[in-house]
Structure formats: structure tokens, C-alpha cells
Amino acid sequence: MSTASLPQALPEHRTVRVDHDDLIAFTAQVFADRGLPPARADRAAHALCHGDLTGPRSHGLANLTRLYLPLLDEGRADPSAEHRTVTDLGAAVLLDARGALGLWSASEAMELAVERAGRHGIGLVSVRGATHLGCAGYHALRAVEHGMVGLVAANCGRQRIARPPGGAVAMLGTNPLSVAAPAGEHPPFLLDMSTTAAPTGRIRQAAREGRTLPEGLLCDDGGAPVTDPGAFDAGRAHLMWLGGEDGRYKGFGLGLAVEVLAALLPGAGTGPHPEALAAGGGPSGRDDDIGFLVAALAPDALREGFDSDAEQMFGALLDCPPTDPAEPVRYPGWHEYHRAQERRREGVPLEASLYAELADLAAWSGLRFPAPVEHGAGEGL
Numbered sequence: 001m002s003t004a005s006l007p008q009a010l011p012e013h014r015t016v017r018v019d020h021d022d023l024i025a026f027t028a029q030v031f032a033d034r035g036l037p038p039a040r041a042d043r044a045a046h047a048l049c050h051g052d053l054t055g056p057r058s059h060g061l062a063n064l065t066r067l068y069l070p071l072l073d074e075g076r077a078d079p080s081a082e083h084r085t086v087t088d089l090g091a092a093v094l095l096d097a098r099g100a101l102g103l104w105s106a107s108e109a110m111e112l113a114v115e116r117a118g119r120h121g122i123g124l125v126s127v128r129g130a131t132h133l134g135c136a137g138y139h140a141l142r143a144v145e146h147g148m149v150g151l152v153a154a155n156c157g158r159q160r161i162a163r164p165p166g167g168a169v170a171m172l173g174t175n176p177l178s179v180a181a182p183a184g185e186h187p188p189f190l191l192d193m194s195t196t197a198a199p200t201g202r203i204r205q206a207a208r209e210g211r212t213l214p215e216g217l218l219c220d221d222g223g224a225p226v227t228d229p230g231a232f233d234a235g236r237a238h239l240m241w242l243g244g245e246d247g248r249y250k251g252f253g254l255g256l257a258v259e260v261l262a263a264l265l266p267g268a269g270t271g272p273h274p275e276a277l278a279a280g281g282g283p284s285g286r287d288d289d290i291g292f293l294v295a296a297l298a299p300d301a302l303r304e305g306f307d308s309d310a311e312q313m314f315g316a317l318l319d320c321p322p323t324d325p326a327e328p329v330r331y332p333g334w335h336e337y338h339r340a341q342e343r344r345r346e347g348v349p350l351e352a353s354l355y356a357e358l359a360d361l362a363a364w365s366g367l368r369f370p371a372p373v374e375h376g377a378g379e380g381l
Helices: 020-033 039-056 061-073 102-120 136-144 202-211 246-263 272-280 306-318 334-346 354-366
Strands: 015-018 084-088 091-096 122-130 149-154 177-181 189-193 290-297 347-351 375-376
Touching: 015 020, 015 354, 020 061, 020 306, 020 354, 039 061, 039 102, 039 136, 039 347, 061 202, 084 347, 091 102, 102 136, 102 149, 136 149, 136 177, 136 189, 136 290, 136 334, 136 347, 149 246, 246 290, 246 354, 347 354
Parallel strands: 091 122
Antiparallel strands: 015 347, 015 375, 084 091, 122 290, 149 177, 149 290, 177 189
């Protein structure tokens, strides 16, 4: 790696490409400087940079200084905490994360789930006492690396930012859900979604970029659509549920399902709680004591032929005649896979402002930051 600074003439809307391996090494060093053991820091760096590599940049390095370093600096995440096994039934395990950094903790839990699935056909690991885990899809994909189906569901601890339909008090978080599966020779299937219409990271990313939002993501107290992303943190707008106004009970129901699986099961902090009723209606609580569930399912333990059937099924989707030839049919995970392949070859694009922010962090920390490999004109990220 080499020390770099932001080219002075580079407009903020442009992007700077950085070698993926260099970016991982830098991020791992930042975490190691905060006390994470080297192997753990490397795992956390891969989990965090997954967002920038595959596309959901709102969950990538933009959160390094805004979320993860404050968690460590404030003592809300313990860089060296080890999981404590509360219950071990073989195929099902309950862990207390004890405040470990979620980027590492969720990945470690999935590795345990995969190991148990290899023995029992399924491995279910329920975790309490956790912190923010980044892109749920990154951890679900770790099961696919072993030829298994991966499931991740996480609540937001006691952080409450979404109101139940018809309610005047925020009581749930975005409660992400992810499922990943092998697809034979095709890119893995990967569903990675919030149960609200958008995650908070997407809203704040739009605010930082000065962009307006499409209708259907935010609404005001009366239910009218809001397109100004800054209204969310200003308390003038609330997240809507997946499914929009007419289908909001679907998103809300999924959010509650995640709360059951991720929080009630392990005994983590829940969003819906009597203390929420005294919060005045707006966002409240902190995302401490997050709960999550990871599961790995080994198809070969149940029957033969899963791999060929999966390849056939996803191949059939790709072969579906499109209504617009310029927009061929694709499934969740296809674009992310190919985007990651391209960025490993040509560098990961970072917004100029984020590149400058990370370069400043490197200078302040006495670290070397990767030099740009290419200046791009943005790519609709």
C-alpha cells in the first residue's frame, strides 16, 4: 500500500477506484489498532467492505467512522470478547456474543452453523448480546461457500425507528433478513433485505449526497409521502414498511417475524417493549443487545440432486424471455456477483468524499492508505 491523498481537482460526485485487497488490508489494520486480534480484524474488514464490493454501499465503508469505530471507542463493542455458549444441543446452539463486534461475531456464528450442519444436516445458532453485523448477506453467503443454504435474521436490539401500522410510536428497527443458496454454475442466489421499505443507511446516504428519495420510503405523521432524506434524522419523517401503504402489513409482519426469530428466541433486546411507550413517538433506544439467528442447511444430507436442480431452476429464470430485451431477467444475487467480480479486477469505487475521509483517518492513525488505481466517473452506485 502507499500513502495517498485525494486529488485536489476531483469533484465530490466522482469516484476513486482502490484495489480491493489493499482496501481490506487497510480496514483490517484500522480494526486491529482498535484492539481486534489480527484474524478477527481481517474477518471484520471483509464483512464491512462487502457492501462496497457488491453494491449496497450504505452498509460498507461509509459506516466505518460513523458506526463501527464509535462502537469500539465508546466501549459499546468489546474488540476481544469471546462468545459464551449458553446452550448446546448439537444442531442448535445459543450463544452470548458479550458485545463482540458484530461484523466478526455473525461470521463466526455462521461458521459454527456450517460445522453443525455438516454433522446434523442443519445448524442453527441463536445469538444475543450482539452488535451491528453489517450486510446480513455477507454472512449468509458463507454457507454457500460450503455448498449449503444460509439464513440470517437480525433485529436492531432496543433501537426503535419504525412505527407499527396505525401506531404513533416507533417500536421496531429495520430488522434485516437474508437467504443465500447455491445455484450450480450460475451466481449464488442472495436475498438481502430490510423489512422496512429501505434501510436507514440508504436514507442517510441519499442525504449525504443531496439526493431526493422516491415516494414510498418515508412518510410524515399523517402518512403523506416525504422525499427529503434529511427529514428522517430531523424527526419529520418515518420509515415505511416493505409493501407500501397497501401492503404494509406484509413488511410489518416480516419485521415481527424477525423479532421473534432473532430476539425472542435468544433473549436479546426487543424493539416492542413497554419502555418504548414512554419515548414520545419518535426514534428511541440504542442498538445494543442486538439478537440474530444464523442457520445453515446441508441439502445433500436430505437428498441427492439439489445442485443440479438449483442450477436448472435459476438457469430457467435467466432464460425467461424479457418484456424489454435491454432488461434481461435476473434474480437476487446475480448483479452483486458480477459487480464483485468486476471490482476485484478493476478496483472498488469509492466516492471522492469517502476516499478523503478514509485518507484523513489513515493520516490521523499513522497508517498508509491505498493510492487510487483509477478515477472513474461514477457508475450509478
